[in-house]
Structure formats: structure tokens, C-alpha cells
Amino acid sequence: MIQGRHIRLRTVRQADLDSLYELSSDQSDPGEFMPVGLQxxxxFKQAFNDTGFWQDHCGKLIIEDLQGNIVxxxxxxxxxxxxxxxxxxxxxxxxxxxxxxxxxxxxxxTEHFFQSTSFNRLQAVTIEGNSVSEHMLKKWLSVRRHPASGSIFQRPVGEPEFVFKTAHRTLLAKICVQQA
Structure with a gap:
């Protein structure tokens, strides 16, 4: 479990499966920009049985508030x-x-990723027009790209690379563009 000030990140538990499936498959919930699909x-349960939704620094984690609600x-x-x-x-x-x-x-x-792996690249992608995610990711990128921060994200193999992509528009010098 990764404890924050207002939330916890944790792996999915067997007891979470029914409610997480309902939340994840609710086609009215994802909003305008989240890709939708049916599983x-x-x-869904077979994927959990195979890997618990987490393997080799890949997978799904639950975000829960301090009251234990899956948010x-x-x-x-x-x-x-x-x-x-x-x-x-x-x-x-x-x-x-x-x-x-x-x-x-x-x-x-992000902090957990760079503390627990030897990887030096983490990227995020959003669709042009998703101004809320775009703003949040720009802020996330600029905070972590500051070279004089003495950040815990520094690695012996070089500075970690944070990449933020958005469709059709370059945002910062080190940002890649992905077609939608």
C-alpha cells in the first residue's frame, strides 16, 4: 500500500472485484475523454486470477480515500x-x-515507480481538448523536470525522462506528439 495525505494506492483484492468491475465497466461514467470498451x-476476473492486475511494474491499482471507498x-x-x-x-x-x-x-x-525500478522513463498521454488532464499533466511534468530540485527521482544512469504527450500539439521541448 502506498499511503498519501488523502488517498491510498493499493493492489486489487479479491473482495474488490465485483465493485471494481461495476465501476470500471460503467459506460456512463468515464467522461468525455476516457477510452471506453467492454470486457x-x-x-476481468480471469485477468485478476492470472496476475492480480499487477506484474512486472505493470497493471492496475486501486485509488481509495481514507475512508476506504474506491474512488x-x-x-x-x-x-x-x-x-x-x-x-x-x-x-x-x-x-x-x-x-x-x-x-x-x-x-x-510516480515516486513509487522511480524508487522501486531501474527504469528512467515515465510518460502520460491525454487527448487534445481534455484541459483538466492537460493542465494537471503539465504541472506534474514541470515540477518533476526542474533540474536543480535534487529530486529523489534522479538516477545514476541519468535524469529520468518524463514525457507528456497530447494529440496534435507540442507542449514543451521534450514532449512527443502522438496522433489521435
Whole structure:
């Protein structure tokens, strides 16, 4: 478990599966920009049985508030096989948005990632027009890119690379552009 000021990040438990499946598959909840898709309950539970949704610094973590409510999910996945790093994602469920949970989850997972792995690249992607995520990710990127910060994210192999992508528009010098 990764403890923050207002949330905890933790792996998914067997007891979470029914409620997490309902929250994750609610097609009315993801908002305008979250990719939607359907996964059968059988496939969802099989993926949990296979890996617990977490393996090799990839997978899904639950974001819960201090009262133990599941308020969202965050995770990491391989974006490409040829890059040494991961892509980070987050989703806050309706009813819990606007409380800073995504920002705190992003900070906690980023810190955990660089403390617990030898990877030196973490990236995030959002769709152009998603101004809330774009603003939050710009802030996340600029805070962590400050070279004089003496940040705990510094690695012997060189400075960690934080990459923020958005479709159709370059935001900062080290940002890559991805077509939507």
C-alpha cells in the first residue's frame, strides 16, 4: 500500500472485484475523454486470477480515500517494447472528481515507480481538448523536470525522462506528439 495525505494506492483484492468491475465497466461514467470498451466479467476476473492486475511494474491499482471507498484506479503499462519505461494512467470515478485525488495518485505512483525500478522513463498521454488532464499533466511534468530540485527521482544512469504527450500539439521541448 502506498499511503498519501488523502488517498491510498493499493493492489486489487479479491473482495474488490465485483465493485471494481461495476465501476470500471460503467459506460456512463468515464467522461468525455476516457477510452471506453467492454470486457466480460469472466475475462476481468480471469485477468485478476492470472496476475492480480499487477506484474512486472505493470497493471492496475486501486485509488481509495481514507475512508476506504474506491474512488478511482491508476496504473502503469508498457507503451512500446523498445523503450525502457512505462506509461502512467489514472481515472477517478464520478462522485469523487475535483478533490485532487488524480493529482495525488499521479505523484504517489510516480515516486513509487522511480524508487522501486531501474527504469528512467515515465510518460502520460491525454487527448487534445481534455484541459483538466492537460493542465494537471503539465504541472506534474514541470515540477518533476526542474533540474536543480535534487529530486529523489534522479538516477545514476541519468535524469529520468518524463514525457507528456497530447494529440496534435507540442507542449514543451521534450514532449512527443502522438496522433489521435
Amino acid at each position: 466480460s466479467e469472466v475475462a 478511482g484506479e491508476a496504473g502503469l503499462f508498457r507503451s512500446t517494447h523498445y523503450l525502457d519505461g512505462r506509461e502512467i494512467y489514472y481515472r477517478i470515478f464520478s462522485g469523487y472528481r475535483g478533490n485532487g485525488y488524480a493529482r495525488e495518485a499521479l505523484a504517489l505512483l
